[in-house]
Amino acid sequence: MSQWSNRGADVAKLSVVSLVAVTLMVACGDTSETFSSGQVTSAEIAMPGTAFGLPANAPDRFDFGAEASEQRVAMWDIDVRPDGVGLPEGNGSVQEGREIYNVHCVACHGLTGTEGPNDRLVDSEQWENVPTTRTVGNYWPYATTLYDYIRKAMPQLTPGILTVDEVYAVIAYVLWMNEIVPEDAVMDAETLPAVVMPARDKFVIDDRVGGAGIVR
Amino acid sequence: MPSAESPKLSRRTWITTTSGVIAAGLVKTQADAIQLIAQEAPTDPTKVPGRLVSEIGSRAPSEQPKRLIRAPALSSSSRTPLADLMGTITPADLHFERHHAGIPDIRFEDHELLVHGMVERPMVFRMSELMRYPQVSRIRFLECSGNGGGVYNRERMPTEVTVQALDGLLSTSEWTGVAVSTILREVGVRPGASWVLAEGGDSAVMSRSVPLDKVMKDSILAYGQNGERIRPEQGYPLRLFNPGYEGNTSVKWLRRIEVTDQPTHTRDETSKYTDPLGDGTVRQFSLVMDAKSVITFPSYPYVLPDKGWWEIRGLAWSGRGRVTRVEVSTDGGRNWSDAALEGPILEKSTVRFRHLFDWNGRDTVILSRATDETGYVQPTVEQLWEARGTRTSYHQNHQRAWKIARTGEVTFGLGDLV
Numbered sequence: 239m240s241q242w243s244n245r246g247a248d249v250a251k252l253s254v255v256s257l258v259a260v261t262l263m264v265a266c267g268d269t270s271e272t273f274s275s276g277q278v279t280s281a282e283i284a285m286p287g288t289a290f291g292l293p294a295n296a297p298d299r300f301d302f303g304a305e306a307s308e309q310r311v312a313m314w315d316i317d318v319r320p321d322g323v324g325l326p327e328g329n330g331s332v333q334e335g336r337e338i339y340n341v342h343c344v345a346c347h348g349l350t351g352t353e354g355p356n357d358r359l360v361d362s363e364q365w366e367n368v369p370t371t372r373t374v375g376n377y378w379p380y381a382t383t384l385y386d387y388i389r390k391a392m393p394q395l396t397p398g399i400l401t402v403d404e405v406y407a408v409i410a411y412v413l414w415m416n417e418i419v420p421e422d423a424v425m426d427a428e429t430l431p432a433v434v435m436p437a438r439d440k441f442v443i444d445d446r447v448g449g450a451g452i453v454r
Numbered sequence: 455m456p457s458a459e460s461p462k463l464s465r466r467t468w469i470t471t472t473s474g475v476i477a478a479g480l481v482k483t484q485a486d487a488i489q490l491i492a493q494e495a496p497t498d499p500t501k502v503p504g505r506l507v508s509e510i511g512s513r514a515p516s517e518q519p520k521r522l523i524r525a526p527a528l529s530s531s532s533r534t535p536l537a538d539l540m541g542t543i544t545p546a547d548l549h550f551e552r553h554h555a556g557i558p559d560i561r562f563e564d565h566e567l568l569v570h571g572m573v574e575r576p577m578v579f580r581m582s583e584l585m586r587y588p589q590v591s592r593i594r595f596l597e598c599s600g601n602g603g604g605v606y607n608r609e610r611m612p613t614e615v616t617v618q619a620l621d622g623l624l625s626t627s628e629w630t631g632v633a634v635s636t637i638l639r640e641v642g643v644r645p646g647a648s649w650v651l652a653e654g655g656d657s658a659v660m661s662r663s664v665p666l667d668k669v670m671k672d673s674i675l676a677y678g679q680n681g682e683r684i685r686p687e688q689g690y691p692l693r694l695f696n697p698g699y700e701g702n703t704s705v706k707w708l709r710r711i712e713v714t715d716q717p718t719h720t721r722d723e724t725s726k727y728t729d730p731l732g733d734g735t736v737r738q739f740s741l742v743m744d745a746k747s748v749i750t751f752p753s754y755p756y757v758l759p760d761k762g763w764w765e766i767r768g769l770a771w772s773g774r775g776r777v778t779r780v781e782v783s784t785d786g787g788r789n790w791s792d793a794a795l796e797g798p799i800l801e802k803s804t805v806r807f808r809h810l811f812d813w814n815g816r817d818t819v820i821l822s823r824a825t826d827e828t829g830y831v832q833p834t835v836e837q838l839w840e841a842r843g844t845r846t847s848y849h850q851n852h853q854r855a856w857k858i859a860r861t862g863e864v865t866f867g868l869g870d871l872v
Contacts, residue, residue, distance in 0.1 A: 289672045290590055290633035299640055302586050303569075303579035310578060311570045314710050317651055317661060317718050368732050368845045372725060377736075380719050387721035390659035391555065394528060397657050437736070441728070444740040448774045450829030453837045 318386040322431035325385060329426035330407025332414040338404050339411050342393045351415050356394070362417035364436050375416030379441045381433035384409045406430070519548055522618050528556045529658070531598070533622025536750045541796075542769065542804045543593070544625035546680045551687045552598050552623065554722075555658035558707055562683075562691045565655070567675070571713035574642030581677065581691050587632040587640075590674060592697065595771045595804045597743050598623035599700035599727060599848040605866065606835065606850045613857075613865040617753045620866070621854070624748075624769070626804045629695050630678030634669040638713070647713045651720075652694045655709035662703045663717035664696060664741070672697050672802075675708065698773030698802040699741045700848070702727055732843020743773030745832050746851035747780050747807065747824035758862035761815030766793070771804040772826035779825040782809040786819035786855070787834075793822065801827075813858065819867045821855040 282291030318324035330338075340349075347353075351360030351373075361373040369377055374384065389405050391397050400408065406425040413419040419433060446454045495515075496502040513519075519538035524531050531552040534544055551557075562581050570576035601623035605611060616622075643666070650669055654660035664673070676695040677684055684690050689706030696703045702722055717723065717739065729737040747770035752758055766784075770777045776799050781790040793807040807822065823832040833841075835852040857867030 285635055285639065287667065287670045288633065288635035290635050292588055292636060292639075296588065300587060301640075302583040303577040303640070306568055306570055306576040306578040311568065311576050314568050314653075315570065315712065316659075317653065317712065317720070319714075319716065319718050321716075367734050368843060369730050372730075374725075377725060379724050379738075383719055383721050383724055386661070386718065390661065391657070391721075394555065397555070397659070440730075440734060440736045441724075441738045442735045444737055444742075446740065446742065446744065448742075448744070448826065448828030448830040450831070452830065453833045453841045 316386075316389060318382050318389075320380040320382050320431065322382060322427055325382070325427035325430060326402045327427060328402035328406055329424050330403045330405070330410055331424045332407075332410045332419070332421050334403070335407035335409070335411025335414070338400065338408040342396075342400065343408065346394065351412065359412055360415045362415075373416070374412055375418060375436070377437050378435055379438045381409070381413060381418075381435055382431050384412065385430060521548060521550065522616075522622060529554045531623060533618050534625045536617045536622055536624065536748065536769065537753055537756075539750075540806075542626050542806055543680060544627060546627065546682065546685050546688070549596075549625040549627060549679070549685070549688055550598065550623045552600075552701060553656065553658075553687070553706075554660055555656050557686050558656045559686065560655060560691060560707060565691045565709070567692060567708060568710045569637060569641050569713075570710075571650075572644040572647040572715060573638075573713050574644060575640075577641050579637070584632055584637075584675060584692070585677065587636050589630060590633050591628055591630040591678070592672075592674065593626065593628045593800050593803045594695065594697040595624060595626045595743075595802060596695070596701050596704060597625075597746075597771070597773075598702065599740070599743065602746075602850040602852075602854075603847050605854070606838070606844070606846070606852075608839070608844055611866075613867070614754060615866045616755065617748055617750050617854075621748045623701070624771075624804070626771075627679045628681070629674055629676040631674045631676035631692075631695070634673040634675055634694070634711075635671075637675060637711075638670060641713075643713055646715050649714045649717050651710075651712040651714055651718045652703070652705040652708060653710040653712070654689075654705045655707040660702075660705055660707075660722065661718065661720040662705055663714075663720065663723055663739075664694075664699070664703055666713065668696060668699070668741070669694075696741075698743055698775075700727060700743060703741060727848060729842060729846040729848055732845060737842075740849055743771075744849065744851045745772035745774065745777065745824045745826040745830050746770070747777075747822040747832055748854050749782075749820060749822050749856055752820075752858065752864045753856050754865050756864050758813065758858060758864065760862070761813045764811050764813055766809040766811050766820060766822075768793075768807050768822050769804045770795075770807055770822070770824035771802070772824065772828075772830070773802060774830065775801045775827040777805045777824050778827050780805075780807040781823050781825075782807070782811075783821045783823075784809075784811050784813075784818060787821055787853075790823070815860065817858070817860050819855050819857050821853050821867075823853050 284291045346356040347359050352358050358373050360375055361371045362375045364376055410423050410425040519535040521532035534548050534550045565581050567579045602621050604620055648666050649663050650666055651663050674695040676693050677691055679688055692708045693706040694704050694708050729740055731737055749768040751767040766782055770780045780793040782793045783790045793809040796806040799805050825831045833852050838852050855867040857865050
């Protein structure tokens with residue numbers, strides 16, 4: 239049982255069996271950090287895996303915050319993951335999305351998603367070695383990121399204005415413009431995570447590790 | 455008219471303060487008079503009383519360093535005037551900015567942090583509650599991984615560029631707050647967790663995934679910066695601070711931490727802040743800032759008025775730990791000598807380096823290169839091009855060079871070296 243997790247979650251050990259990404263991070267030379275930079279003294283509880291100790295007389299729990307109810311969590315838990323976790327119920331089609339896009343997005347992203355003035359959203363041209371543009375169509379690894387991002391941040395001046403169905407619809411339209419889904423596509427919590435983005439397999443985890451003679 | 459309260463002010467002083475203002479009845483007290491006469495620097499400050507104490511200090515009128523603004527847009531940045539600064543700490547009002555949807559106005563009393571996901575007890579903390587937890591302070595640099603991108607493009611290598619425009623997305627502060635590990639101990643992380651999602655309360659709802667190991671090790675929920683409450687531009691009232699990591703992961707206006715078993719792959723860790731390597735792959739989660747150094751003096755647009763002794767000065771830092779060595783070359787990279795490092799040398803902080811240089815008045819190029827405690831040496835731009843290709847937009851930590859012309863004019867000099 240680790241010191242910093244009261245119910246025995248030994249994350250220091252778990253990280254070894256978790257994602258390759260994490261294992262790499264650990265091997266990234268980051269571990270070279272020593273305790274000496276902190277003010278850890280013998281009068282403190284040293285916690286495994288952290289440079290920060292706690293005073294020796296610290297209680298197991300301070301309990302200053304309040305327990306968050308399910309409703310409280312649901313209010314803010316709005317992120318969407320590649321496996322579809324976080325996607326709400328609802329749906330939207332390419333056809334509906336065209337309308338939404340032309341009202342809410344066109345001014346900043348252009349009629350065909352290529353004209354700007356802000357980020358280019360469309361390029362169905364794929365690349366071999368180096369991308370010339372980095373757009374939804376040829377660079378984004380996951381379609382679910384569109385839901386996460388558009389719901390949170392777009393349209394830039396009125397974020398949050400779109401309904402669930404409208405977000406699905408405008409995503410369908412952006413994917414269709416990028417020639418990733420057909421014109422009759424409907425996006426929902428099932429179909430969106432199932433979209434295979436052309437660039438998905440291009441992404442690799444950082445392999446820089448520091449150390450002498452290594453430039454990556 | 456002068457009041458009876460000011461018998462000690464000399465006749466000359468009163469004459470200096472003259473007519474209009476006095477006539478208007480604005481000078482009622484000795485303090486008023488002193489305020490008035492002290493506005494402009496007197497020829498002899500020993501003959502004129504100085505200004506009074508004040509509640510908030512200000513810089514000398516002739517010292518007005520400013521951030522450099524790229525474009526006044528919601529998603530934009532401003533850069534720290536590195537050439538105007540000394541030591542390592544950045545005054546908080548000159549700390550660089552990068553916002554994706556402007557600076558939100560958040561009331562301290564209203565702000566809450568929700569911590570949930572793979573935890574035993576999802577909890578919500580008000581600021582006053584967070585501040586009650588044991589406090590930590592660390593001096594650490596913060597650098598945007600887009601810093602220096604302007605000098606990576608072989609075709610467009612600028613010469614008339616300031617160190618501020620080039621590398622001003624770098625600042626150093628003493629950050630104060632509560633260790634993330636303390637709060638995670640409080641909520642109890644469940645087995646299998648390996649990442650956290652950090653989310654901001656700005657209108658971009660900026661979101662980044664950070665490995666759990668990292669935030670456990672040395673990340674801070676920061677509410678203080680250089681002795682004062684963190685400024686709105688830096689995330690008031692609360693930001694995540696991940697020492698040594700690319701700036702974007704240190705999510706400002708932090709309102710939510712979700713403990714997960716996988717990264718969320720948000721827009722700013724897929725579409726942005728990733729590195730296409732030129733071999734058909736894209737490097738993702740390139741989070742640590744590698745060792746780097748920049749010469750801040752002399753640099754463009756400074757003109758050395760004279761040959762002779764000059765002190766080359768700059769900053770070095772590494773996201774992987776301590777800087778162990780900074781070398782300076784004054785002959786375009788042929789010979790290198792160790793620069794003096796000003797202690798204390800803190801991990802993941804900037805360190806000031808200095809090198810005394812007897813300039814012979816001829817054309818030359820000066821460079822610096824940092825080594826960190828892992829043995830990593832700041833590479834040349836050719837080494838980075840070789841390793842990553844020429845089309846990446848982040849983590850351009852290669853050696854910077856400045857050309858000193860016979861005329862004393864200093865320009866960004868890498869163009870000549872490649």
